[in-house]
Amino acid sequence: MILITRPKPEAKKLKRIIENLGYHTHIDSLSTIVNLKIDINSKPKKIILISSQRAAKIIIEKHPVPLNMPLLVIGDISYNKLKKSGFSKILYKANDSNQLLKYLMKNLVTIKKRYGRKITYMTGSVSNQNFIKRLNKIGYSVEKEIIYKIKFKKSFNFSTVQLLKNNKIFICLIYSQQNAVQFCKLVANKNLFHKCKNLLILTLSRNITQIM
16 A cells, blocks of 8 residues: 555545556645745846745746746756746756756856846745755855745544554655655654554655655
């Protein structure tokens, strides 16, 4: 059985896809998402940074950003959705934050000359602070625009605990660094490490894997 930890809407879609492939799944969403009001100042000489599919979805649906605003994007799915929605100035698409940092360091002079050094990071209430510090360190001025709030649950569902204790779950899908941290906390709180240490953990990035 595969444990899906994504928020409910995405988890249900993923459940259908996985079960169509012949696997059994169990959903225990570790977080819920609340969209917030967006107030973007569209001054020139500014770049928008998008590092999650959720942020990309909100931007596409609410249209707070002009289609010709320069963007930096992390992730193929977010990139493809933004491109399809008409955003015409995607400066770079990175696979992860480390790749984006390398690009920004390498092209520092050119980017500052054309677009300035200000980056608006459109993200959730929980974000990668180390990533922001590294951006500041290499010469960029980062302002966070929180466009959605993440609320984490304080314990696993009873059914999840029972499935883990009975060795019914063999695979766990972790889609973000925040969920990785929260999963580890809940495992520790329930003294379930001996039941979880041999799970096959599937993640979307090296950074998530390192947390696990």
